[in-house]
Amino acid sequence: QMELEALRSIYEGDVCFRELSPVSFQYRIGESGDPKAFLIEVSWPETYPQTAPVISMDAFFNNTISSAIKQSILDKLMVEVEANLGTAMTYTLFEYAKDNKEVFMENQPVNTVTSVSNSISIGTPEVPPSKKKEKKEQLSKTQKRKLADKTDNKGELPRGWNWVDVIK
Numbered sequence: 001q002m003e004l005e006a007l008r009s010i011y012e013g014d015v016c017f018r019e020l021s022p023v024s025f026q027y028r029i030g031e032s033g034d035p036k037a038f039l040i041e042v043s044w045p046e047t048y049p050q051t052a053p054v055i056s057m058d059a060f061f062n063n064t065i066s067s068a069i070k071q072s073i074l075d076k077l078m079v080e081v082e083a084n085l086g087t088a089m090t091y092t093l094f095e096y097a098k099d100n101k102e103v104f105m106e107n108q109p110v111n112t113v114t115s116v117s118n119s120i121s122i123g124t125p126e127v128p129p130s131k132k133k134e135k136k137e138q139l140s141k142t143q144k145r146k147l148a149d150k151t152d153n154k155g156e157l158p159r160g161w162n163w164v165d166v167i168k
Helices: 002-010 067-084 090-099 129-154 163-167
Strands: 017-021 024-029 038-043 054-056
Touching: 002 017, 002 090, 024 090, 038 067, 038 090, 054 067, 067 090
Parallel strands: none
Antiparallel strands: 017 024, 024 038, 038 054
């Protein structure tokens, strides 16, 4: 299969490309960790390229992408398929997806909780460490109080457990 050899040489060393089998290929569009990255899978039926390849976005990698967006990407890719029927087109499809990644994913919200690296959302100033500490202390005071209630029956209350009430 000429196209297989071509794909192997074109994408040699390309981390985005994966040969799942000699007739099935995956390509990750977008950098690793990019919230708008997606995977397309192209499989060749026996009659390919006279018939359309099977294009799938069922990869687990895509599970954060809405089905509407997946469908619109597949629809756009199928238009490309129609235009290239009869010719080796896997490379064309992957490149087409790469060139149109932004268009494909323009309606995909990025501020999902999916990627950990994006935990700082834009527009929220970071809480300075001093504030964070205060919160922790408050937490531990209530925890201590709960603890104090628990140890009540033993009569081993931590020193100063009731100071808070005195201050009030």
